[in-house]
Amino acid sequence: KQEVTQIPAALSVPEGENLVLNCSFTDSAIYNLQWFRQDPGKGLTSLLLIQSSQREQTSGRLNASLDKSSGRSTLYIAASQPGDSATYLCAVNGGSQGNLIFGKGTKLSVKP
């Protein structure tokens, strides 16, 4: 049974720092992995999607890597800003039906 773990559960950094969020999964047989952002009381915004054949994806200040064999993904945020404060969710798609399995998220706070 696939399980997704995100470490740390919460992170507080000063503005301008580069930071890394971690995601691990127990079954390496996945189709893809998505990183989402969730603001309090809001829905999910897709940040990056990495297919199983890819090693990384980049969008602006965000870079996500995938090491399928070791069951790990990282989300790198460069030059963090207060507007980056949110909960970041990692989800893997490993089933033939496509349903996502989520981690519990990392709650990020960027202090001005």
Add this chain to the structure above:
Amino acid sequence: NAGVMQNPRHLVRRRGQEARLRCSPMKGHSHVYWYRQLPEEGLKFMVYLQKENIIDESGMPKERFSAEFPKEGPSILRIQQVVRGDSAAYFCASSPLGGGPNEQFFGPGTRLTVL
């Protein structure tokens, strides 16, 4: 191109009432997934539907919960005789193609509160 739409955004029900949550997928998407986010928990898959078909309902509670995606109109998640433990955020996601490696796009969610 409008995104995934869900309504209502907030729903308050008393114990024993019925809750109906609606999801309109993105234009051109015929695959819908429902997820539930309980307080302090991660999102959990509930059900996957195509038009007029339930493909995978392995995450649905056995009783009181049902879902449909008719040929015309939105997908509906129905909860009968709600209990306090049903209080959660319910998210819908849509995809142009089902299964496998396809990206899912999420709606804003419906926050259900059971009094």
